[in-house]
Amino acid sequence: MKIFPGQMREARQIGRTESVILFVVGSQVFAISASSIQEIRSIDSLSGVLQEVSQDKIDKVRHSLRRSGENHYIVNSCKHFGLPTSRPTLVLVLRGARVAVLADKIERMDTISLLLSLPRAFRGQERAWYRGLTLIDDEVVPVVRVSGFLTEKELSYLDRMFSAAASTKSGPASARNGSAEDTAGAVSP
Amino acid sequence: MSQTSEEVQLKSFVLVQVGKRRVALAAESVVELVAPTKEQRIPHCTPWLSGVIVRRGRIVPVCDIGNLIGEETAPQDSFHLIAESQSRGECNWYAIPVAGECALLTPGSTLPAQDHADYVSAIVPLGEDRIEVLNFLKLIQQQEVRFQDSSQEVES
Numbered sequence: 076m077k078i079f080p081g082q083m084r085e086a087r088q089i090g091r092t093e094s095v096i097l098f099v100v101g102s103q104v105f106a107i108s109a110s111s112i113q114e115i116r117s118i119d120s121l122s123g124v125l126q127e128v129s130q131d132k133i134d135k136v137r138h139s140l141r142r143s144g145e146n147h148y149i150v151n152s153c154k155h156f157g158l159p160t161s162r163p164t165l166v167l168v169l170r171g172a173r174v175a176v177l178a179d180k181i182e183r184m185d186t187i188s189l190l191l192s193l194p195r196a197f198r199g200q201e202r203a204w205y206r207g208l209t210l211i212d213d214e215v216v217p218v219v220r221v222s223g224f225l226t227e228k229e230l231s232y233l234d235r236m237f238s239a240a241a242s243t244k245s246g247p248a249s250a251r252n253g254s255a256e257d258t259a260g261a262v263s264p
Numbered sequence: 265m266s267q268t269s270e271e272v273q274l275k276s277f278v279l280v281q282v283g284k285r286r287v288a289l290a291a292e293s294v295v296e297l298v299a300p301t302k303e304q305r306i307p308h309c310t311p312w313l314s315g316v317i318v319r320r321g322r323i324v325p326v327c328d329i330g331n332l333i334g335e336e337t338a339p340q341d342s343f344h345l346i347a348e349s350q351s352r353g354e355c356n357w358y359a360i361p362v363a364g365e366c367a368l369l370t371p372g373s374t375l376p377a378q379d380h381a382d383y384v385s386a387i388v389p390l391g392e393d394r395i396e397v398l399n400f401l402k403l404i405q406q407q408e409v410r411f412q413d414s415s416q417e418v419e420s
Contacts, residue, residue: 194357199308
């Protein structure tokens with residue numbers, strides 16, 4: 076029996092801190108880089124602004140939101156992470172990805188200095204979902220990867236579906252030149 | 265020469281209780297036995313892993329091998345045997361929930377594992393018992409193959 080194999084160390088980033096926002100979905104806490112959040116909105120403030128995306132291939136997306144002249148597709152994070160259905164109250168609009176994510180609540184902002192790579196034993200979609208894992212108050216918290224919510228292929232598909240629905244409703248309107256943007260009530264992280 | 269080192273490896277096993285069965289693992293693959301530790305859950309899609317534990321600053325995935333060999337799910341307050349597996353140049357640690365009783369076995373001989381599951385690499389006679397020596401890596405690889413097959417079925 077081995078006492079301690081010293082040759083194995085997990086890949087980690089030390090010495091550089093990163094601000095993260097801890098958000099809750101169901102009973103699970105996730106961390107996301109604060110710099111990757113464009114705005115945080117309450118769902119109530121978006122009534123009348125959300126546009127339905129008629130498609131049945133990507134179950135976790137039902138609506139979109141216009142931001143910076145582009146559609147941000149709203150991902151149901153319970154379905155994305157395979158968690159029991161919860162009651163989301165917030166929408167996190169992400170920067171650098173045409174995605175917005177539903178969350179139940181924001182726990183707090185925090186600073187991390189440690190990002191452990193997801194153990195290679197994990198072989199499923201979680202490899203795309205997470206940048207890694209961090210430890211906050213002795214709890215393991217997944218740090219989500221912004222690009223892990225929707226693939227480029229899924230975004231293209233959603234754009235096509237959105238365009239098709241828009242052109243059916245109002246003639247030649249395209250997904251990228253659609254309705255006016257809503258900017259009221261935004262909360263910057 | 266390599267046969268000699270293999271023989272040396274096969275001389276020591278760690279005997280553990282998994283569900284109602286006693287099985288053995290090559291001592292070479294065992295890092296340590298850890299007292300009951302809080303197992304933490306993260307959302308994931310790897311069916312043979314149940315969660316993670318934190319051990320010496322590392323995050324170690326928990327693999328309940330009892331589930332994989334037809335035993336009941338381990339209770340929450342289980343000890344964890346930390347085992348390492350080498351595959352494709354990767355060295356992975358796994359935490360295996362076990363009952364507290366573990367013993368180091370150095371049997372005089374082992375028997376071939378004929379008519380046993382693929383993941384059984386040898387049989388260790390222990391009194392009137394015949395203890396299966398699990399090839400943990402093979403057990404995991406079988407799960408991975410099944411997982412890849414089922415993923416491909418879903419995609420198609």
